[in-house]
Amino acid sequence: MEKTKLIIDCDAGIDDAQAIMLAVSRPESEVLAITCVSGNTEVDYICRNVLRVLTVCDRLDIPVYKGCSKALVDHGKNAKFYHGKDGFGDITGLPEIDLNLLQKEHASCAINRIVGEHEGDVTLVAIGPLTNIAVAIRLNPNLGKQLKKCVIMGGNIEGQGNIEDGTAAEFNFHCDPEAAYMILHELSCPLTTFSWEAVLKNTYSWEWLKDILNIKTPKGVFHNSILRSSLDKHNEWKYPAYNFCDPTVVAIALQEAIVTKSRDVFATVELHGRLSRGQMICDNLNLRNEQPNVKIALEIDTDLMKKMFTSVFKAL
Template identity: 40%
Template sequence: MESKKLLLLDVDCGLDDAQAIMMALAAPNVQVLGITCTHGNTTIDNVCRNVLRVLKACQKSEIPVFRGACGSLLGQTLNASIYHGKDGLGDVPDPNAPGLEHLQSEHAVNAMIRIVTEHSSQISLVAVGPLTNVALAIKMDPTFSTKLKHLYIMGGNMEGRGNTTICGEFNFMSDPEAASIVLNQFVCPTYIATWEYTLRNSLPWEFFNEWINQDAQKARFMKEITGHIGKYAKVKQGDEEVHSEAGFVSCDSFAVAAAVDETVVTEYMQCGVNVELQGALTRGMMVLDTLNLQKKQNRAFVMVKCDLEKFKKLMMSALK
């Protein structure tokens, strides 16, 4: 019997983080050793509460959850409440939500270093929020990335296409310095699902409807917390509402899917990557060194093409 893939998830739990966590928990070949929380889509306390809620919905409350960084390295914070809701999970009241007393007392960054050290060369870290915790881990333990099997990131961009600023994707814009530290100092194989990659592989809203209407408790939970995003399925053209071209994009699930089953990604571009920190228009943008002018030792694998049928299957089984 093949031993299970060991994953650590670092999340800023909004809707797509919840979807990504549920995908990892549903995969029979995966063991999630812990979930670390970072600021991002919502406040750190909301992120922690949301992770506990997702674990409860999946009947996996035994998985340890750790509270991490409450802001970026330089202190500015963003949030994504317009899409995710103020609380990060669609602002649906949940009177039975587990409280913060269920968190571990150990700080997320310490936990990350400890768990990775205990399982040296066996763990894939999947980071789907701002990279603050991950950057702090390598600052506290410079050997951290040498003990990781893989790092999977959802964030950044490959064509300068932003969703928060002109050229900035949300996770990288939320802490550009942290993203820069991680992309420049990590030596383990690094796989990146960029904003453009997720957009290019959006799913039809018909799939979304079928997905949340499965007859299962997890699907009912997802239907409840995503109740408001239906408005993103339709856009106004004159006086008419028509289907949005964008489709349903579960950004963070693309990074988890690659970690769960590497055959989901059918094409990568391998090159040195960096983050622009100074540009007036381009701060936070991920820069691809396709000419290899920087002669980087660790060149990242930037995801280019996806096996959408395999991805859909992983999405469906997440809510079964």
């Protein structure tokens, strides 16, 4: 089997951890590097969390790189209100890690170097704010030409936001709107986004998730500890179904057929609105007569997604 070469750029909170566990556990995946960016919490916590996940998965062979500690235009946005100060819900008993395992090279430089070494073969999986990738583009304007593709967790297509202050934007784009704007306009490889509305519409039953949480392998126990505490803390069990964010993006990167409905559009990012800064704007009627620059994934084969994700925790 020819493996899909991945670089994962993340702000490792709980859903990023799920995505990393999926990526490093699938037989069709070869994770070349994981790069860390501030977002859910500070980048130092992000690095620690990535190393924790790799420890549990016995994959400390994968190099981890520390990246940007602030957005291009910093306004102090984060998701500590949901993910906790440390990004994993501030729970105790998580694996101890050695930060000396971090690579010395900056994440943006590492992205450019690794993509250059595997030109045309690397899929960039972006599941946090896009700051590291924007800096990489400024250092290397040809990055998009060297990538195979980029799959992004981010943006919104109907104006539904998930920001604590009620702003009509998706979190990752809202954290660094300028970086998101750069990626949509300057990263010339094929782009696919999984929007916040798509997250809400592609759902999973609580019964299935509870079965996952009851798996007692080391990875299963770790996943249970970080996810269940969040669900309990925020009383999310009251909602009719569970939603996947970041793991779906990894699944799309590995198996494009998991996307059963999509739309190609020209999209940009609002940079100036008081209530809409960071919102992705899609020209659905092609009024600007621009070539599409992004594929919007709308519907997911949720049965395939469940099979892929369940396989992570069945293995020791």
